[in-house]
Amino acid sequence: MTRIVNHPVLGKLHDRETIPFLFDGTTYEAYENETIAAALLANGIRTLRVHEESGTPRGIYCNIGHCMECRVKVNGQANVRSCLTVVEKDMVVESGKQLPNIVKRMVEQQ
Template structure:
């Protein structure tokens, strides 16, 4: 995957430090001041979580913090928006997992 290498506001990518972070147990590289979403896209990652009820894959949709589709777990904090959160050195990011639907199970048991 590619990145913008020379941006009029952000500057040149080569001037930024390369840092490591983990996503679902694997180590990836990112540039300092890059969002989690941008770093994952640059590393070929498209699926960030699954829908809570259906289990269908979800990824980056709006990339401006409105839709909540890019929610991941960061350093054990759930529901962090990857498009708004900057990658930090040695950050541990986990994809959003499908959780059991407790209300649905309660209704089925009645």
């Protein structure tokens, strides 16, 4: 995947340092001041989580923090919006996993 390497406002990409971070146990690189969502997208990652009930894949949708589709777990904290969170050195990011549907199980037990 490619990134914009020379932006009129953000400057030259290669003037920024690279930062290592983990996503689902694999080490990737981000550039300083880059969001988790942008770094993952640039590294070819499209699925950030799965829908809690159906298990269908979810990724970046609005990229401005409104839709909550890009939620991931960061350093143990769940439901972090990856499009608003800047990568930090050695950050541990985990994709959102499908949660059991508690309501469905309660109905089935009745």
